[in-house]
Amino acid sequence: MAGKEKKESGLWEYSPAPESASIGKIAPKYGLFIDGKFIAPAKGRYFPSINPATEAKLSMIAEADAADVDKAVKAARKAFGSWSRLSASERGKYLYRIARMIQERAREFAVIETLDGGKPIRESRDIDIPLAAAHFFYYAGWADKLEYAFPNRKPKPIGVAGQIIPWNFPLLMAAWKIAPALAAGNTVVLKPAETTSLTALKLAELFSDCGLPPGVVNIVTGAGATGAALVNHKGIDKIAFTGSTDVGKIIQKAIAGTTKKSTLELGGKAANIIFEDATIDQAVEGIVNGIYFNQGHVCCAGSRLFVQESIHEEVVRKLKHRIKSLRVGDPMDKNTDVGAINSKAQLETIQKYVRLGKEEGAEIFQPSCNLPDKGFWCPPTLFTNVSQSHTIAREEIFGPVLAIQTFRTEAEVIAKANNTPFGLSAGVWTDKGSKIFNLTSKLRAGVVWANTYNKFDPVSPFGGYKESGFGREGGLHGILPYVQF
Amino acid sequence: MARLEVLKTYKIFIGGKFPRTESGRYYSPRDKKGNLLANVCLCSRKDLRESVVAARSAFGGWSTRSAFNRSQILYRIAEMMEGRRTQFIDELIKQGATASAAKKEVDLAVDRLVYYSGWCDKFQQVFSSVNPVNSSHFNFSVPEPTGVVGLLADEKTSLAGLVSGIAALVAGGNTVIALASESKPLCAVTFSEVIATSDVPGGVINILTGSKKELLEHFGSHMDINAVVYQGNSNEELSQLRSLASNNVKRISSYDKDWMDTAQQDPYFIMDAQEIKTTWHPIENIGSEGSGY
Numbered sequence: 001m002a003g004k005e006k007k008e009s010g011l012w013e014y015s016p017a018p019e020s021a022s023i024g025k026i027a028p029k030y031g032l033f034i035d036g037k038f039i040a041p042a043k044g045r046y047f048p049s050i051n052p053a054t055e056a057k058l059s060m061i062a063e064a065d066a067a068d069v070d071k072a073v074k075a076a077r078k079a080f081g082s083w084s085r086l087s088a089s090e091r092g093k094y095l096y097r098i099a100r101m102i103q104e105r106a107r108e109f110a111v112i113e114t115l116d117g118g119k120p121i122r123e124s125r126d127i128d129i130p131l132a133a134a135h136f137f138y139y140a141g142w143a144d145k146l147e148y149a150f151p152n153r154k155p156k157p158i159g160v161a162g163q164i165i166p167w168n169f170p171l172l173m174a175a176w177k178i179a180p181a182l183a184a185g186n187t188v189v190l191k192p193a194e195t196t197s198l199t200a201l202k203l204a205e206l207f208s209d210c211g212l213p214p215g216v217v218n219i220v221t222g223a224g225a226t227g228a229a230l231v232n233h234k235g236i237d238k239i240a241f242t243g244s245t246d247v248g249k250i251i252q253k254a255i256a257g258t259t260k261k262s263t264l265e266l267g268g269k270a271a272n273i274i275f276e277d278a279t280i281d282q283a284v285e286g287i288v289n290g291i292y293f294n295q296g297h298v299c300c301a302g303s304r305l306f307v308q309e310s311i312h313e314e315v316v317r318k319l320k321h322r323i324k325s326l327r328v329g330d331p332m333d334k335n336t337d338v339g340a341i342n343s344k345a346q347l348e349t350i351q352k353y354v355r356l357g358k359e360e361g362a363e364i365f366q367p368s369c370n371l372p373d374k375g376f377w378c379p380p381t382l383f384t385n386v387s388q389s390h391t392i393a394r395e396e397i398f399g400p401v402l403a404i405q406t407f408r409t410e411a412e413v414i415a416k417a418n419n420t421p422f423g424l425s426a427g428v429w430t431d432k433g434s435k436i437f438n439l440t441s442k443l444r445a446g447v448v449w450a451n452t453y454n455k456f457d458p459v460s461p462f463g464g465y466k467e468s469g470f471g472r473e474g475g476l477h478g479i480l481p482y483v484q485f
Numbered sequence: 486m487a488r489l490e491v492l493k494t495y496k497i498f499i500g501g502k503f504p505r506t507e508s509g510r511y512y513s514p515r516d517k518k519g520n521l522l523a524n525v526c527l528c529s530r531k532d533l534r535e536s537v538v539a540a541r542s543a544f545g546g547w548s549t550r551s552a553f554n555r556s557q558i559l560y561r562i563a564e565m566m567e568g569r570r571t572q573f574i575d576e577l578i579k580q581g582a583t584a585s586a587a588k589k590e591v592d593l594a595v596d597r598l599v600y601y602s603g604w605c606d607k608f609q610q611v612f613s614s615v616n617p618v619n620s621s622h623f624n625f626s627v628p629e630p631t632g633v634v635g636l637l638a639d640e641k642t643s644l645a646g647l648v649s650g651i652a653a654l655v656a657g658g659n660t661v662i663a664l665a666s667e668s669k670p671l672c673a674v675t676f677s678e679v680i681a682t683s684d685v686p687g688g689v690i691n692i693l694t695g696s697k698k699e700l701l702e703h704f705g706s707h708m709d710i711n712a713v714v715y716q717g718n719s720n721e722e723l724s725q726l727r728s729l730a731s732n733n734v735k736r737i738s739s740y741d742k743d744w745m746d747t748a749q750q751d752p753y754f755i756m757d758a759q760e761i762k763t764t765w766h767p768i769e770n771i772g773s774e775g776s777g778y
Contacts, residue, residue, distance in 0.1 A: 256727035
């Protein structure tokens with residue numbers, strides 16, 4: 001490292017290493033993808049999709065109203081007959097084809113994902129897009145093997161699935177939803193989040209290129225009203241939703257009087273627990289990855305850190321040192337660790353929680369960062385002196401904000417960790433195997449990472465306990481929400 | 486001189502004890518001829534709340550108890566029930582069943598307990614997975630009980646629905662608050678006396694009697710009930726339950742089944758009140774380097 005200057009902030013100077021944006025071909029305007037074609041919305045309304053790192057407009061996106069949703073549901077219903085009767089192995093081959101074509105165009109998808117959503121190109125390139133392709137590849141193979149997943153049962157498709165996805169992992173969430181649905185013989189109407197529609201629309205182009213029959217997947221863009229029209233449409237047999245617990249509850253209530261099935265993947269407030277016998281440096285890396293990955297826009301983010309009292313001082317010191325060296329800024333730079341906050345609205349939500357954290361008496365630490373003038377930014381933030389009753393320890397912030405508490409005994413930390421209405425994920429750091437198993441079996445959460453954090457895989461079921469939702473996505477258990485017996 | 490029969494007081498079952506309803510209220514189901522069956526507790530919302538507290542306290546111990554031990558306890562319930570066959574048959578006949586139907590229902594209930602006893606240490610094996618992730622991690626998924634579960638038991642049968650529901654739920658490690666058939670509550674109370682003598686820890690199974698119309702909304706809205714199993718076919722009741730369930734993302738399972746059908750038993754009833762937990766841990770060195778591997 002000789003010859004390189006160390007800045008006062010502790011950051012090594014790096015030369016910019018920008019990814020080229022030119023590979024990401026974005027049309028000036030996108031219609032709705034219904035019955036295999038892009039069509040204009042009935043009312044002719046469009047809204048802009050912007051780059052949150054620059055606030056520059058990327059494209060105009062169609063706003064679907066109830067009439068458009070109706071058209072999409074009818075197209076999906078029409079397609080359901082032939083799609084569900086298609087031989088299972090042929091269905092699988094379509095999915096394999098989709099997986100391969102995503103891999104072929106992976107860099108293009110990564111660039112657009114980063115431009116549209118603000119996440120670091122390193123993450124979209126190395127995590128989001130490869131995992132999305134892998135998801136299609138995994139479920140492709142299930143299409144003609146479904147009987148093996150359910151002993152003594154004959155699985156059948158449900159029908160038309162309405163799927164609503166969030167803005168934090170746009171293409172990956174589309175893959176999580178679409179791949180198992182199609183593998184099991186269902187057809188789909190998918191609504192992407194309004195701030196991140198682009199990769200879903202590019203995926204629609206790709207479906208056409210793959211020769212996927214018209215109507216098998218329909219994509220309607222828009223905000224909450226579009227989602228509500230989809231949820232309430234009589235022609236939908238199943239709703240799969242990923243998003244906030246508040247909206248999840250509204251959906252659960254909205255379909256209460258119907259026979260619609262549902263899967264809800266909702267919010268979280270994960271405990272990440274570090275014991276004094278953990279390998280501290282590894283754990284610090286894991287904590288950083290747990291909360292600052294994707295700007296903390298992760299439902300399973302390790303947002304509540306529990307540190308055993310004896311190592312509190314050391315862990316906090318190392319964490320502060322480590323987050324000083326996180327690179328916050330241009331998401332298209334290959335060195336960037338923390339990109340742009342997805343939207344102005346989300347930035348305001350995060351800022352509200354940071355303010356509350358200070359007002360309620362927690363102690364804030366933020367490294368000094370040279371943030372760009374335009375765009376939406378939040379430096380990696382941590383709070384110490386946090387107690388269980390603080391808002392920042394109870395509510396999901398969905399941003400790069402860590403709340404640190406301490407504990408003395410295993411029993412105490414298990415009680416504290418479980419004392420939340422959420423139950424999506426948890427993390428445990430210790431070198432002692434029996435302690436790991438004690439914790440991982442007593443933490444009431446759907447995904448528990450031990451000595452690692454924020455790992456995802458198509459074969460690995462994901463989903464929550466309690467108010468974090470129900471149903472699983474990924475793996476063998478991810479098929480169940482898309483079949484009936 | 487004819488001996489005067491000693492009548493039983495039909496009480497409710499909360500936390501392993503037999504209180505009367507805190508409300509002091511009762512109702513008087515009658516047989517077809519209009520004879521009084523018993524003065525039965527008309528449970529209140531507060532009885533339900535107290536049951537939830539009992540069920541929640543019992544959950545940690547019951548859910549982490551070894552599966553083999555849970556299996557033996559379910560089998561013990563069957564043993565105790567077998568010994569009380571004539572009492573159950575008498576009560577069923579009092580409530581209007583023919584002698585042969587009563588015998589069939591009791592036999593079925595006992596056999597169903599034996600059936601689910603056997604699943605206690607097997608369903609995890611059938612429904613778990615080791616997941617071959619594309620990185621050097623060991624990753625596995627197992628079912629775990631949902632938690633405190635309400636059971637609105639079948640109205641048509643006195644024993645078959647109730648026992649089918651309870652057996653599947655507790656076999657899976659959940660704790661239960663069951664509301665008995667409103668018109669045929671006698672066997673449910675006697676069943677709680679069986680449970681009390683079967684090594685079932687207090688609070689694991691709680692049985693209330695009373696009005697479904699009154700208590701359904703409290704089952705649906707209670708924030709510390711994780712799931713409700715509804716045995717019935719009223720769309721109105723079911724939508725009310727589902728709507729209230731959204732307050733805490735409660736899981737609702739509904740079954741419109743003939744619980745006297747011997748085929749109405751399988752591990753999927755257990756799985757409906759299970760959550761899947763996935764655990765990850767790094768593997769230091771994956772791969773096949775060297776001849777020793």
